[in-house]
Amino acid sequence: MLTLETLVPTVASGSFVWAWLLIALPLGSAALLLVAGKAANAWGHWLAVLAPLASFALALVYFIDLLGRPTAERSVRDQVYSWITTGGWDFSLALQLDPLSLLFLLLVTGVGSLIHIYSLGYMAHDPNRRRFFAYLNLFIAAMLILVLADDYLVLFVGWEGVGLASYLLISFWQERPSAAAAGKKAFIVNRVGDLGLLLAIFTCLAMFGSTKFTVVNAGVGQVSSGWAAFLGFMLLLAACGKSAQVPLQTWLLDAMEGPTPVSALIHAATMVTAGVYLVVRSGAVYAQAPSAQLAVAIVGTVTLLVGAWIGCAKDDIKKVLAGSTMSQIGYMMLAAGIGPAGYAFAIFHLLTHGFFKANMFLGAGSIMHATDGDVDMRHYGGLAKVMRITFVTFAAGYLAIIGLPFFSGAYSKDHIIEAAWEQQPVLGALALLGAGVTAFYMTRLMLMTFFGHKRWREGVKPHESPAVMWGPLVLLALGSAGLGMVLNGWIGRWLEPIGAEAPAHASWLPDFSNWLSFAVLGVVAVGVVIAWLVFGRRPVPDQPPQQVSPLTTIGRHDLYVDQAYVSGIAGGTYALGNGLARFDDRGLDKAVDGLGLGAQGAGWLARRWQNGYVRSYGLTMLIGLLAVGVVLILTQLV
């Protein structure tokens, strides 16, 4: 059995002692921007762009360094400082650079840098640009803490940090009530997942006395399977929260209220994949808990279908992409849930998805930039001619996500479907179905946006975005197109040390030795054709048609999950709160009032003695004197 930690981390030396700069640079930049205030308005965004770029450069150095090492030495632990030492517990802030975290490092800093650059153009006219970049840097720093931690507790710090950054950025345009509400919703729903992670941490502390990955991975084999399953389910809950998996998926669609670069960076490329990272990181736990592992796979499968379903029904381009994100992360979770065989594919798909989804989101941002912020695809149409670069780059992302051979998505997604088919044929079949649906809704998006007749609103004159925006688009499009070929033959081996199984097929050429590859292609083709039949052949209605199938209606309402939560959980909470309030009003308050009234009544009775008449007091004294005398005499008699 392979566990994640077959590598013994070596102590950081050489350039690795500067690993803390990876985090410190964006964090310091964020702090400086927030503290400096208006003084940094003029140059703050440049600094904010430089910080992740510097981190990316440093990450590249480390990547090359590790690449040159023997496989067994590709794990470095850099102790930054001892954080908490209490009793038997010892938490230190240490950075762990191993193949898995380095991939994330590159993804976060690389895509993050591109999105920073893109934001230079996208947010050029926003009055709060400095604040936006500060939050972006804060997010980068928190995400790096998350992926570099060698300890669940430190990971939790980054976990909460990205939650905070996500909240701040979703509700960045806080003057919009919908944005503020979306931020709150994301934060609250994430808290549910955080509860799972907290419980997992507590469990680790109770069972192993430490939250270090190494200790937990080594110790999880010794505990009962029940505890291992509990740990697995709690980690799954955490992953569901952060990665918008069923049943905690509801926040992601609303999170599109944030600026589009945020949607691209946080809610597509990086943060939402933290759940996948967590599950892969905790592979040793899931190895001991098959039930939890199966649950991960099921959750992934359900989510990939749900996300695809929602993506089919939405007219808002960003929400379609958000549904697509849920769906793609569902694929990753499915991969992570089928065990070591899928870890490499999960990460592979995560990387490729990070590129092509960031690419498409930024493309969507570019379109919105051109259409004065309109997000309704029914108001687009025919944009391919006026926005050439955006169209081409978006098309690269589109081809990647539907899995056209030679494009990156094809490699990673095919692998997942194949692996799922081998492990759980039912899930594999559903994943195959999902690929078809993905092809359908993405084609729909492309047709509605770039083709057909113009349905632009009055006064909207679409135009190509500035170079600072399409530059990153081009880079991301290159990644979307070529990353699969580049990584396909390499990532399996690279990730082998952390417990992933190397895929059987590992060449840059698409694999057509398997009938499943043809099946996938066939399903995708069917999806594309249906989409073309529905949306490409006929003009797209300007208003969303009301006479639609129940499936569409349900999809448009996000499967009524929000309503269910509101009426179920929120309603129940309200009812409970009201009940408690009523109990407080009528029970506790009345009881307290009763006590007060009782004391008042007793006082009223006692007050009648205190009538203020000296003579009465004299009589009372006389009676008291008599009592004392009687007692004295009686005691004498006895």
Add this chain to the structure above:
Amino acid sequence: MIELLPLLSGQAVTFWICAVIAIVGAVGVVASSKPVYSALCLALVMVALAAIYASLQADFLFAVQIIVYTGAVLMLFLFVIMLVGVSSRDHLAETLKGHRVAAIVAAVALVALLALATGNALTDQPVGLDAIEADGYLQALAQLIFQRYVIAFEATAALLITAAVAAMVLAHPKRLRPKPGQAALMGERLAAYAASGRHPGPLPASGVTAQHNSLATPALLPDGAVALQSVSATVASRMPPASPDELIGPLAATLAAMNQPAALPPGPSSTASPPGESGEPPDTLDETEIVTPDSPAEAEAVTPDSPDEAETVMDTPDGAEAVTADESASGAEAVNSADSTDEADTKDEADTTDKADTKGEAGTKTPVADPAAGEGGQP
């Protein structure tokens, strides 16, 4: 102890008599509706107790009981009773429901309890104080008070002082408004003068003369009118309307007698002649005007040679007194000064008199006018 009867000592007789008196008095204290009766009944009780003290060989306390208690404390009570109203009568009806019944029941119970408790307390035969009295009762008492109990004695001294101060503080009424100062009083007077013309200065003194050394004698104004304000209002209301002649007559006679160098003994008959000489009514000061210049000795006094004297004249507020002065030198001087300026001031005087008449307050106006005249006549 005198054995009155074989079985009855003097002490026992005293006890039984005084006990009855004391109890009756005590009940009287409690039951009287008038506080005065209560106080007197208390005096009775105390005197009876004093007698019992005497029979118990407590001679000192006997005296103290009579002098301090009955004499001082009870008199204090009586003072306060008089202060708050001797005629007040208490309502004996009880206002608190069941209070009196409860009090009586409790009192009976207390008596029973005390009797039960004390009935057998002193079973020893009394020792008596004969032995101490033999060595000197007062000496023994003084030794106790001033030696053994001297600290307590001093403490009671402090207590009494404190009580006296407390009584003064408590009984002293609070001044409700600040005491008016001289300036304020003067302001009031002048305000009254401005409003009603009331004379702001003191009232004229009464005209005490040789014949009438009574305060009921009104003063005379410079024009010879009677100043009624110089006597008490009560007297003025009762007094028969005095005629100026009646008042000035004796003085004028005296002065005339003094001015006659031949006739040494001034007789009442000579008083009539000066008016005849002047040919004017004798009741005016013009009389003296004629008389004075005749005497050179008087002339010295008439014209004051120093301004100081003139000042003195002016300062003297009682012009009326000066006018009706008797044989005293200052009086004569004042009169003469008025005389010497008469010609010049006739008009002034007439004005003053007019004013006084119109206002009906000749007496008050004159003192102002007269010194002014005196000053004006001073060259």
Add this chain to the structure above:
Amino acid sequence: MNPDLYLVLAAILFTVGLVGFIIRRNALILFMSTELMLNAANLVLVSSSWVQGKLDGQVAAFFVMVVAAAEVVVGLSLIVTIFRARRSTSVDSESLLKG
């Protein structure tokens, strides 16, 4: 002569004074009743002095008188003050002072 008789007389006087204190409303009478009770106590002291053949009881009675005098002085001035303010010496009118 049974000395207990003095105690009984003192008890009766004391009780009468106590009753007066309790049932009368006039502050002056209340004070007189208090004096009555003090005198009853004095009687006990003096008679005890006689019974015991010691003068300490008389000294104690003397002190009681002094204290009583002081008490009367203060008490009466209080009554005068109250009377001046309220035109009444009834202690019942002071029941307004109750809490």
